[in-house]
Amino acid sequence: MSEITIFEDEEKALREAETILASSLPEDEPWASYYKDLVIRYRKLLRHTKQLVKMGDAMQSELARARDAAEFQATRDFLTLLWNRSAILGILKAEIARSQRENRPLSLIIGDVDYFKKVNDEYGHLVGDAVLREISERLKSSIRTYDQVGRFGGEEFIIVAPGCASDDAVELGERVRAVIAENPVYTSEGPLSVTMSFGVATYGCAATADVDSLIRAADEALYRAKREGRNRVAG
Amino acid sequence: MDNLVVEATKSSPYISFDAGKGLLEIKGKSYPENAAKFYSPVFDWLNEYLDTVTDQAIQVNLEIIYFNSSSSKVFLNLFDMLDRAVKNGKKITIDWRYHTENDTARECGEEFMEELEAVKFNLVEIHEE
Numbered sequence: 051m052s053e054i055t056i057f058e059d060e061e062k063a064l065r066e067a068e069t070i071l072a073s074s075l076p077e078d079e080p081w082a083s084y085y086k087d088l089v090i091r092y093r094k095l096l097r098h099t100k101q102l103v104k105m106g107d108a109m110q111s112e113l114a115r116a117r118d119a120a121e122f123q124a125t126r127d128f129l130t131l132l133w134n135r136s137a138i139l140g141i142l143k144a145e146i147a148r149s150q151r152e153n154r155p156l157s158l159i160i161g162d163v164d165y166f167k168k169v170n171d172e173y174g175h176l177v178g179d180a181v182l183r184e185i186s187e188r189l190k191s192s193i194r195t196y197d198q199v200g201r202f203g204g205e206e207f208i209i210v211a212p213g214c215a216s217d218d219a220v221e222l223g224e225r226v227r228a229v230i231a232e233n234p235v236y237t238s239e240g241p242l243s244v245t246m247s248f249g250v251a252t253y254g255c256a257a258t259a260d261v262d263s264l265i266r267a268a269d270e271a272l273y274r275a276k277r278e279g280r281n282r283v284a285g
Numbered sequence: 286m287d288n289l290v291v292e293a294t295k296s297s298p299y300i301s302f303d304a305g306k307g308l309l310e311i312k313g314k315s316y317p318e319n320a321a322k323f324y325s326p327v328f329d330w331l332n333e334y335l336d337t338v339t340d341q342a343i344q345v346n347l348e349i350i351y352f353n354s355s356s357s358k359v360f361l362n363l364f365d366m367l368d369r370a371v372k373n374g375k376k377i378t379i380d381w382r383y384h385t386e387n388d389t390a391r392e393c394g395e396e397f398m399e400e401l402e403a404v405k406f407n408l409v410e411i412h413e414e
Contacts, residue, residue, distance in 0.1 A: 101396050106353075106357070108392055113351075
């Protein structure tokens with residue numbers, strides 16, 4: 051454990067008291083033995099205090115680490131380490147409130163991996179998992195820094211894009227779609243070409259918008275993208 | 286002399302002091318609301334025991350995963366008491382047991398060890414099965 055240095059004043063006081071103790075104190079004065087006793091107690095108390103502070107600090111750091119780890123586990127998707135469903139919904143809710151307050155648009159993009167069931171069926175779940183992880187990396191690297199991405203469940207992902215109007219959101223979705231489609235995903239079963247379809251919903255400044263209506267709108271757009279042939283963005 | 290057994294709660298450890306075997310164990314977490322009150326029966330028992338025991342070897346096992354500041358002060362007092370008992374001729378060994386991955390518990394054990402002069406104090410690493 052690192053040395054505690056917050057007791058410099060007390061250390062100094064102890065050194066001074068010990069200096070006085072080392073000089074000759076009158077032996078037959080009651081206060082002198084009382085003083086000596088006090089110095090001994092003070093020395094011990096200071097030593098104990100430093101030990102207790104050190105141990106308390108260590109325990110508190112340990113608790114903070116445990117709390118951080120628990121929070122991470124509670125908010126992340128275990129496979130992809132993206133935000134999990136409840137965390138990204140929480141973020142969406144907060145961003146809706148913020149965009150209402152600041153009167154700024156907010157877009158939601160729902161993406162779904164095309165024919166993902168086939169990947170699992172043909173190559174097995176381990177390959178499927180590897181594909182989801184690679185897609186997650188590409189999603190993370192292609193969004194803007196203030197966008198948030200989460201795994202909504204299965205092969206469905208959500209991007210929350212604050213301040214993003216409809217056109218910008220479609221453009222963002224298009225960029226993400228291209229990053230997924232332009233290079234195959236390299237797996238233990240060889241390179242697999244993977245594409246995704248995206249549905250975009252934008253909340254302008256209508257006060258009626260809520261989490262459910264935004265998700266419903268993005269979902270409807272996603273199904274349109276699927277119907278129109280997949281590997282595309284519908285807004 | 287009766288044994289002392291206190292069952293663990295969410296915030297306090299399991300305590301088992303066996304006078305016949307000379308085995309004193311405290312195990313678990315220790316952050317009771319009032320540490321002085323919680324441990325006072327322990328000190329009462331120990332005082333009586335140390336008064337009666339003669340040449341029996343006493344083994345003290347402590348396995349505390351997490352403890353608050355009040356508890357660490359209580360442990361300092363406990364070790365102080367045991368240290369004095371050894372200086373008065375008792376045979377006491379303290380094992381401070383900690384799990385491999387619990388660096389904090391190990392560091393705290395080292396901290397307690399520095400405080401002791403006479404009593405034998407071992408840091409014992411427990412490996413997960």
